[in-house]
Amino acid sequence: MQKVKDIKARYWYMIQCLKNGWSRDFLIEAIKQDYYHSHGALTSNFAATLPEIQAKQVKETLKDPYIFDMLTFTEEYDERGIELGLIKHIEVSE
Numbered sequence: 001m002q003k004v005k006d007i008k009a010r011y012w013y014m015i016q017c018l019k020n021g022w023s024r025d026f027l028i029e030a031i032k033q034d035y036y037h038s039h040g041a042l043t044s045n046f047a048a049t050l051p052e053i054q055a056k057q058v059k060e061t062l063k064d065p066y067i068f069d070m071l072t073f074t075e076e077y078d079e080r081g082i083e084l085g086l087i088k089h090i091e092v093s094e
Contacts, residue, residue: 009036 004010013036017027046055 003031004036006036012036 001010001013004013013027013031016022016030016035022030046058049055050058
């Protein structure tokens with residue numbers, strides 16, 4: 001924890017250790033990967049305005065920028081296939 005100079009970040013890491021049962025090794029890796037700025041620094045009012053289950057779902061959804069539920073792939077696909085599917089979905093949505 002001494003490597004974390006920002007007090008808010010240090011507190012966030014402490015809370016995450018308690019809440020999620022992080023091991024010492026996981027904490028060290030989380031600090032190296034700067035989890036605070038990629039996961040913890042995001043503020044929202046989801047917990048205050050939504051039921052607990054929905055708030056968790058929304059937070060999890062926002063963590064993953066690649067959600068392709070609208071695309072249905074039945075066989076192997078490549079990057080070009082994904083691109084064409086996304087373009088088609090955008091065109092249909094407009």
